[in-house]
Amino acid sequence: MVLWILGLVIVIYIIVMIPVQYRNIEATKKELKKSGKTHNEMYEDMSFEQQQMQFNLQGNFFNIPASLIAELIYFLRHRKEKVS
Numbered sequence: 001m002v003l004w005i006l007g008l009v010i011v012i013y014i015i016v017m018i019p020v021q022y023r024n025i026e027a028t029k030k031e032l033k034k035s036g037k038t039h040n041e042m043y044e045d046m047s048f049e050q051q052q053m054q055f056n057l058q059g060n061f062f063n064i065p066a067s068l069i070a071e072l073i074y075f076l077r078h079r080k081e082k083v084s
Helices: 002-035 039-045 048-057 061-083
Strands: none
Touching: 002 039, 002 048, 002 061, 048 061
């Protein structure tokens, strides 16, 4: 019973984090397009606080499934932009 509750909490957490991850991915991609910088250059120019926020948002073990799902959703929604 405890494992079911723990599993349910993890699934709810992942579902809640998908929109957060999606917005982060979308904002990062827009900033890359707008600035014309590489991914590494953009992160080097960020403040320490922004770097830590990105690291915690993307590097947390529990955020990996939500991040992968959000990246897939972003790719599916924006795949026509890349072709044009």
